[in-house]
Amino acid sequence: MLIPVLIVSSLVHIYSISYMSHDPHNQRFFSYLSLFTFMMIILVTGNNYLVMFVAANQSSLSALLTNRVGDCLLTVVFALAPYYNETIITIIGICLLIGATAKSSQVGLHI
Numbered sequence: 001m002l003i004p005v006l007i008v009s010s011l012v013h014i015y016s017i018s019y020m021s022h023d024p025h026n027q028r029f030f031s032y033l034s035l036f037t038f039m040m041i042i043l044v045t046g047n048n049y050l051v052m053f054v055a056a057n058q059s060s061l062s063a064l065l066t067n068r069v070g071d072c073l074l075t076v077v078f079a080l081a082p083y084y085n086e087t088i089i090t091i092i093g094i095c096l097l098i099g100a101t102a103k104s105s106q107v108g109l110h111i
Contacts, residue, residue, distance in 0.1 A: 001044040009037040036062065 016033060020026040042051060074096070081089055 002041065005037075005040050005044055009040065013037075 013030075013033065016030070020029055023029065077092065077096075081092075084092075
């Protein structure tokens with residue numbers, strides 16, 4: 001499991017260099033990304049349950065924060081829905097459904 005984590009995190013770091021090049025807060029982004037990678041490495045190399053629990057706890061806090069931000073953005077999308085026509089709302093709904101399915105690794109979009 002260590003090799004896939006390192007390969008994927010390396011590819012994400014390489015992609016993020018060009019993607020975040022114009023962002024004024026890219027140092028903070030890369031520090032969070034490196035911290036996430038470090039915690040994933042700790043999680044897959046942990047040889048006891050205490051290490052795995054601590055790493056999983058940090059990851060769960062990150063996931064909770066990400067989901068709360070996503071929920072706030074969904075609230076904004078739904079608040080603006082009356083101002084869009086039916087076609088735009090259908091496209092947004094389909095994109096939200098595909099995104100939620102892919103994010104939760106449901107059948108059809110899981111690895």
